[in-house]
Amino acid sequence: MNASDLREILQYVPRFREKIFVVAVDGEIAASPNFSNILLDLAVLRSLSIRIVLVHGASHQIQIAAKKVGIEPSNTDGTGITDKATLEVSMDAAVRLTHEILEGLATVDLRAAYANAIVAHPAGILGGVDRRHTGRIERVDVKFLRTLLDEGIIPVIPPLGVDGEGHTYRVNSDHAAAEVAEALHATKVIYLSAETRLPGGGVLPRQLAIADAEEFCKRRVGSAGTNLYSKLEYGAKACRQGVSRIHLLDGHADEALLDEVFSNEGVGAMIYSNEYQQIRRIFKKDVRTMMALIRQSMESEELMRRRRTDILERMQDYWALVIDGKLTGCVALHVYPEEECGELACLYVHKDHANEGHGIRLMAFIENLAREKGLKRLFALSTQAYNYLQIKGGFHEVEPRMLPAARLRKYESGGRQSKVLMRELN
Ligand SMILES: CC(C)(COP(=O)(O)OP(=O)(O)OC[C@H]1O[C@@H](n2cnc3c(N)ncnc32)[C@H](O)[C@@H]1OP(=O)(O)O)[C@@H](O)C(=O)NCCC(=O)NCCS
Known part of the structure; x- marks a missing residue:
């Protein structure tokens, strides 16, 4: 980075000071070599007084853990049926990953805490199929998250929800990130995604109005690209609910996070709700x-x-x-x-x-x-x-x-x- 990069960044400082960014990281990205760079980027954002909530997925880790114990997971992304064995593996894998993220954040001097902030109920029976331990996000514990944020602590949220009876449910992390952002009136959701290409190899446009993002989802054929479409769908929904920008970035790309936040052009795809300036x-x-x-x-x-x-x-x-x-x-x-x-x-x-x-x-x-x-x-x-x-x-x-x-x-x-x-x- 040179001095002019720093000057460019400084233009954004007053605009973002004390604003909340929800950063959503796919499990695969949290396990990738680029994750240490992402942690440093988060440290830069924190140093500029941006409040961060980190939501992570765990699909990648669940697949590995299931293999180790010799089970076939009924679903890994928190959208299908979660049977008892899959829930157990998911809890082990997700909580372990949360802890590893906390360790990583500590290495860049960031204070962070496991945040059990998703209140969930059973997704129930949909289309005649019981989703068992898959959860429906009921609400987000805003007071708890705000208390952590006010203390300068980064809440780290795994893709799990808990109900009032102490039952745990597997939830989808893209959905959780969008719900958290809506509840906290966050300025942005930044998805650091393992997948950024459309099925067939196409790329998303740099800027998408909400309707454009919804149109992409409507035109989806088959189940290919689930990881990306889920972000488009929940991102567009969060945008409709007042989160002004949703960014979809390649989580494997070094500096993507800072380049996207601190440049006019950006490097990923962005869904915008209100006035978009460039x-x-x-x-x-x-x-x-x-x-x-x-x-x-x-x-x-x-x-x-x-x-x-x-x-x-x-x-x-x-x-x-x-x-x-x-x-x-x-x-x-x-x-x-x-x-x-x-x-x-x-x-x-x-x-x-x-x-x-x-x-x-x-x-x-x-x-x-x-x-x-x-x-x-x-x-x-x-x-x-x-x-x-x-x-x-x-x-x-x-x-x-x-x-x-x-x-x-x-x-x-x-x-x-x-x-x-x-x-x-x-
Ligand atoms: C000059 C111009 C570009 C300012 O743009 P803008 O986006 O409205 O201004 P900004 O929001 O960046 O700045 C606003 C501040 O500048 C002040 N300002 C605006 N025009 C000004 C002028 N002609 N003289 C002195 N101050 C001026 C405002 O009072 C305001 O002051 P504040 O922040 O203390 O309240 C715009 O008024 C314009 O297009 N003018 C006509 C064309 C022109 O004269 N261009 C300059 C050619 S060199």
């Missing part, structure tokens, strides 16, 4: 909308006049702020390689979303981009937002002669008499 490149089909967006600001001389062709010619410089699929803002970075500097230009945020911090985000985005390109300075020209650039963007006013020669010529011939603002990128 900063992405401008495509040819966006240029007309973008022109309409900034027209008023060009007319009132806030922004320099640009023609459609000007934007098309330098399209790779332009970025769009998209909120809920709607182009809501824009910004550009024009690079002057010889002078090792760049111009932050065409910064605009639609009035409907003014004062929500988008302008600051767009400036920070360009700043990071400029750093990645190895630029030493950023400048901006402004007629009416120079205070904004100084107070919110860290720019200071300089003489026009500080501009790169080519830009100075354009400035002198343009006649806008904008103020010239500069900032060093160190």
